[in-house]
Each structure stands twice: as structure tokens, then as C-alpha cells.
Amino acid sequence: MDPRCKLPLAVLFTVLFFLPLPLVLLGAYLGALSLAIWLGLGFRELVRPLRTIAPLLLLVLLLTPPFQRGGQAYLRIGGLTLLSADGVREAARLALRLTGVTFAFFVLLRSTAPADLILALRAFGLPFGAGLVVSVALQYVPGLKGLFDQVQDAHRLRRAGNGAPPARGLQVVRSLLPQLTSVLILSIRRIPILAMALEMRGVGRTNRRSSMRRLPQGRRLVLSSLAAAAVGLGAVVAIFLFP
Amino acid sequence: MSRTIKGKQRLPSSIALRIAAVAVLTAVTAVLTLLVRIPVPATKGYFNLGDTVIYFTAFTIGPLSALLSGGLGTALADLIGFPTFAPISLFVHGLQGLVAALIAGLFLGAKQRRRAFNPSWLLAAAAGTLTMCGGYFAAESVMLGIGPALVELPFNLLQNVVGAAAGMALSLVVRKAYPPVAELRW
Numbered sequence: 001m002d003p004r005c006k007l008p009l010a011v012l013f014t015v016l017f018f019l020p021l022p023l024v025l026l027g028a029y030l031g032a033l034s035l036a037i038w039l040g041l042g043f044r045e046l047v048r049p050l051r052t053i054a055p056l057l058l059l060v061l062l063l064t065p066p067f068q069r070g071g072q073a074y075l076r077i078g079g080l081t082l083l084s085a086d087g088v089r090e091a092a093r094l095a096l097r098l099t100g101v102t103f104a105f106f107v108l109l110r111s112t113a114p115a116d117l118i119l120a121l122r123a124f125g126l127p128f129g130a131g132l133v134v135s136v137a138l139q140y141v142p143g144l145k146g147l148f149d150q151v152q153d154a155h156r157l158r159r160a161g162n163g164a165p166p167a168r169g170l171q172v173v174r175s176l177l178p179q180l181t182s183v184l185i186l187s188i189r190r191i192p193i194l195a196m197a198l199e200m201r202g203v204g205r206t207n208r209r210s211s212m213r214r215l216p217q218g219r220r221l222v223l224s225s226l227a228a229a230a231v232g233l234g235a236v237v238a239i240f241l242f243p
Numbered sequence: 244m245s246r247t248i249k250g251k252q253r254l255p256s257s258i259a260l261r262i263a264a265v266a267v268l269t270a271v272t273a274v275l276t277l278l279v280r281i282p283v284p285a286t287k288g289y290f291n292l293g294d295t296v297i298y299f300t301a302f303t304i305g306p307l308s309a310l311l312s313g314g315l316g317t318a319l320a321d322l323i324g325f326p327t328f329a330p331i332s333l334f335v336h337g338l339q340g341l342v343a344a345l346i347a348g349l350f351l352g353a354k355q356r357r358r359a360f361n362p363s364w365l366l367a368a369a370a371g372t373l374t375m376c377g378g379y380f381a382a383e384s385v386m387l388g389i390g391p392a393l394v395e396l397p398f399n400l401l402q403n404v405v406g407a408a409a410g411m412a413l414s415l416v417v418r419k420a421y422p423p424v425a426e427l428r429w
Contacts, residue, residue: 018385052324056387063390094388098327101386105326129258133266134315140270141319145278172281173290173409180275180292180413184299185421187271195263204258 002221003112003120005228012232013104016239017097023089025242026096029235033103041110049106050099057095064091114138119215132203136194144187151182261429264304265311272296272316277323290402293317297336298371298410301344302364303418305429309340327386335378343371343407360415368407376400 016029037046065087066080075083109117115135122131155178199205215221276293293316301309314337321329346367376399383392418424 053327056391059391059394060387063394064388067389090388094386098386102325102327105322105329109322109326129262132262133269133311134319136262136266137269137273137315137319140267141273144270144274148274148278173292173295173405176279176281176292177409177412177416180295180409181416181420183275184271184296184413184417185424187267188417188421188424188427191260191263191267191427194267195260198259198263203262 001111001227002215002224003116004123004215004221005224006108006112007117007120007124009228009232010104010108012235014101016235017100017104019239021239022242023092023096025238026093026100028238030096030100030103032235033100033107037103037107037110040107045110049102053098053102056098060094060098061091064094116215119213123215132198136198140190144183147186148179148183151179151186155179155182260427261308264427264429265308265315268296268300268304268308268312269316269319272300272312273319276317276320290405291320292406292409293320293336294339294375294403294406295409295413297340298343298368298407299413299417301340301367301371302347302361302410302414303424304344304427306341306344306348308427308429309344310337313337313340331379331382331386335375335382338378339371339375342374343367346370360411364411368404368411372400372403372407375403 013029013033017026034046065083068087068090069081069084071085071087071089073081073084074088075081081087112120115138118126118131118135122128272293275296276291279292281290281292296316297309297313300312314333317336318329318333321332344367347361347364349363376396379399380392380396383395
């Protein structure tokens with residue numbers, strides 16, 4: 001599906017998970033998103049985001065009920081209600097919301113190339129400068145990771161054999177400061193060079209300059225738009241079917 | 244179109260330079276948020292250094308750079324790990340950088356801003372911490388509920404305090420070691 005159609009769908013599903021809808025309907029939305037990930041990306045990809053948010057889900061399920069004590073009490077210790085009907089309902093709602101929003105973004109990001117996502121955002125009005133910043137930053141991330149590894153290795157070699165015990169806890173931050181200083185200076189020194197490269201391509205000039213490529217138009221976009229409209233309309237119509 | 248820094252380095256036009264500065268600082272923020280994880284043995288959790296770069300940018304470069312690179316950098320890092328939090332990070336960390344940078348430059352003139360230590364940094368760090376912790380608490384209360392949001396609050400607070408202290412130290416050291424950085428103020 002075209003990224004310009006996937007983006008509004010992801011936003012729509014995110015909004016739906018924040019609406020005060022019945023739990024059954026939220027579960028149905030989550031089921032639809034899970035099915036999309038399973039069919040489109042495979043079962044293993046369905047487990048990946050779940051594994052990432054598992055600690056947060058556990059926190060939500062454990063800590064929400066004590067703060068929502070209305071309705072029938074299921075577990076009470078010393079006059080304090082720890083588990084009640086309202087608590088269980090709220091915990092389920094928040095767990096569905098967290099999982100649903102994560103799945104909505106996951107399916108968008110896993111099925112779309114970063115460059116196409118930026119182009120889709122450009123189609124929805126993201127300024128050229130902002131799009132350029134994000135795409136250049138994405139290009140620089142692997143290079144800076146390599147730079148950080150190099151600096152770390154160099155500092156490790158300088159420390160080798162001095163017999164100092166390895167830093168622990170917050171001392172690690174202090175021991176990282178010389179490495180961070182090197183990384184920051186080396187990164188900042190790249191700014192004028194990158195700026196010159198951008199200027200060579202016409203950025204910041206009034207005359208004609210190079211621009212980003214455009215996403216394809218035509219039949220594929222029409223079909224994608226129709227499919228996205230059908231899915232979105234179905235999700236909204238379902239709200240009226242489950243009052 | 245180009246200008247010279249101390250007769251050594253030619254800098255291109257301001258728009259290209261601003262885009263380049265924000266892009267590089269965004270990438271640095273994303274890398275240090277994502278890759279440098281300091282384990283906390285007591286909680287089995289991790290600290291990241293995203294806040295350190297945000298405060299460094301706020302104290303060294305300026306408000307708009309801190310707003311854009313802080314927000315975009317942490318959001319890019321979140322897109323890889325926790326995509327749900329990317330819009331929250333974009334807004335909250337961007338605001339944190341903007342508030343810290345504005346307060347840091349509020350009380351002193353342009354010449355004084357380049358001095359060694361600026362006492363307004365302490366107030367700026369406190370305001371930035373309040374913005375970040377308050378913003379995350381509000382967002383997590385809606386997203387995860389009040390209980391998990393309360394559990395996360397002390398960790399966010401500690402990470403921010405450590406990040407602000409490290410950001411101040413880095414700003415001082417980098418400005419001393421690489422004076423042309425002062426010309427990048429935006």
C-alpha cells in the first residue's frame with residue numbers, strides 16, 4: 001500500500017484506541033492490526049513488538065487496578081481494594097491501547113522505507129527543510145555509530161594496562177565524558193562540510209535547486225486510496241455497530 | 244554567500260548551515276539515545292544519554308537547534324525501539340531543549356554567553372527537568388495509567404539530573420577544546 005495511505009490509517013487507528021469505546025471493539029481493532037502484521041510480515045514480526053512492550057504491559061496490568069477501585073471488589077487486603085471490576089476493565093483498556101498503538105506504528109514503520117515515509121510526510125505538508133533534516137540525520141546515524149565505536153576503541157586502548165577497575169553505576173557517565181567530548185567535536189566539525197555539500201546542491205539559494213524524488217502517482221495510488229478508505233470507513237462504522 | 248571564522252574555516256549560507264547543524268545534532272542525539280545504555284544494577288534498567296546531548300545543544304548551540312534536534316533525535320531513536328512514544332518524545336524533548344536554552348540565554352548578554360560557566364544554566368536545567376518529567380508524566384498517565392507513570396517518574400528525574408550535569412560539563416569542555424563551536428549559535 002502507498003505510504004500516503006498507510007500514514008492516515010495509522011493515525012486513525014491511534015485515535016480510535018484513545019476513544020472511550022467498548023473493550024470488544026478495541027479488541028477487534030487489535031485483532032485486525034495483528035492479522036495485518038501476521039499476513040503481511042509473518043508471525044515472528046507479530047511477537048517482536050510484544051516482546052518490546054512486555055515490561056510496560058506488565059506494569060500496566062499490575063499497577064492500574066489499585067488506582068481504579070470502583071465496582072465489585074475481587075481482592076481486598078486490610079480494607080484496601082487491590083482488584084475490582086473497574087480496575088480490571090481499566091487495565092484491559094490501557095493494555096489494549098498500548099498494544100494497539102504500538103502495532104499501528106509498527107506495521108507502518110516495518111512495511112515502509114524511511115525515505116518513503118519522509119516523502120509521504122512531505123505530501124502532507126512537511127516543509128522541505130524539515131524533510132531534509134530528517135533524511136540527512138538518518139543517513140548520518142550509521143556513520144556516527146561507527147565514529148562512536150572508533151572513539152571508544154581509541155579510549156579503551158589508552159586505558160589498557162593502567163590497572164584501574166571498570167567504572168560502575170553513575171561513574172560510567174563520568175568515565176564516558178572524554179569519549180563524548182571527542183564524538184561531539186568530531187561530529188560538530190562535520191557540520192560546515194555538510195553545509196557546503198548542501199549548498200553545492202542549491203540549498204539556501206534562490207536559484208533552481210535539486211529536490212526530493214516524488215512518490216508514484218496513477219493507478220497504484222488510486223487503488224491504495226480506495227483500500228485505505230474502505231479499511232478506515234469500516235473501522236469508523238464499527239463504532240456505531242457496537243454502541 | 245560564505246563567511247569566514249577567524250580566517251580559517253569558510254562557512255556556507257545560514258540556511259544550509261542551520262539544516263546541517265540540526266541534522267548532525269539530531270543524528271548525534273539519536274545515536275547516543277539508542278546506543279549508549281548505562282545499566283542500573285539496582286533496577287536492572289538502563290539510562291541513556293539523550294538528555295545529555297539535548298542539554299549540551301541547549302547550552303552550546305541555541306534554542307531552535309535544541310528544539311529541533313532534541314525532539315527529532317529522540318523521536319528517531321524511539322521509532323526503532325518504542326514507536327508508541329515517538330510523538331511524545333518529539334514534543335516533550337523538543338520543548339525541554341527549547342525551555343533550557345531560552346532560560347540559559349535569558350539573563351546574560353551575547354558576550355557573557357560565551358563565558359566559562361553560566362549560573363543561569365542551573366535554573367535552565369531545573370526548568371528543562373520539570374518540562375521533561377512533567378510532560379512524560381502527563382503523557383504516560385494517559386497512555387499507561389497513573390500507576391506506571393508514577394513508577395517511571397523517579398527514573399526520568401534521575402536521568403534528567405545526570406543528563407543536565409553531563410551536558411553542562413560537555414558544553415564547557417567542548418567550547419574550550421573547539422572554540423569555533425561558538426559560531427554555530429542558533
